[in-house]
Amino acid sequence: MSKSYYLNRYRNKQSKELQTIINNSDIYESDAIEAAHELLEGKLESDIRIKVAPKIENNSDDEAGYSVQGEIRSFFKTFSYREVLIMSTISVLIVLYNYFLDEYLNLPGGVIAIAAIALMHISYKFLHKRSNSYAGRCIMDMIFFVVYLFISVIMNNLLYEWYTIDLSSVSLFSIAFFTIVPVALFELIYSLFKALLNKFGIDIL
Numbered sequence: 001m002s003k004s005y006y007l008n009r010y011r012n013k014q015s016k017e018l019q020t021i022i023n024n025s026d027i028y029e030s031d032a033i034e035a036a037h038e039l040l041e042g043k044l045e046s047d048i049r050i051k052v053a054p055k056i057e058n059n060s061d062d063e064a065g066y067s068v069q070g071e072i073r074s075f076f077k078t079f080s081y082r083e084v085l086i087m088s089t090i091s092v093l094i095v096l097y098n099y100f101l102d103e104y105l106n107l108p109g110g111v112i113a114i115a116a117i118a119l120m121h122i123s124y125k126f127l128h129k130r131s132n133s134y135a136g137r138c139i140m141d142m143i144f145f146v147v148y149l150f151i152s153v154i155m156n157n158l159l160y161e162w163y164t165i166d167l168s169s170v171s172l173f174s175i176a177f178f179t180i181v182p183v184a185l186f187e188l189i190y191s192l193f194k195a196l197l198n199k200f201g202i203d204i205l
Helices: 003-010 015-023 030-078 081-100 109-128 134-159 172-199
Strands: none
Touching: 003 015, 003 030, 015 030, 030 134, 081 109, 081 134, 109 134, 109 172, 134 172
């Protein structure tokens, strides 16, 4: 009998039956043994694909969900006093600049803010040996904003006079909107600029 004959004859047999044929090679023809081997390998590969396919599908779902939630968890998992120390140091430098150098250099506030945030992100990469994610950068920017306000009030009280910030006339929605939206837009532009630098082999951000 030919191998094709046995392939057709054994194709509906279970893996256990095919394995029995292979184990009893002394009582089966060589073509039968080869056909059993080929069919068994095909069934095993099919079983592997069936078992792995749902896992791959679930992983793709996890990766889709990871984009935001995973980045946020990853950021807070590595967040420590070092980031707060960096934010505080940059905030102190900005306040000192405003008091002692602003009248001489007169740099636009936007330039100072961009330089401060870029320095913060570069420091993050230096500490963690990797760039921060988009969501992580947005969160870090907003935390930096709070730290800067806090330190600015304290240093202004020490260097100038005691004062408080009156937020009674400002709604929480306004604060959130005019903080989150500009940060999200800035970090989007930052990401595009970072990708452009990477194309030229410049990996500092």
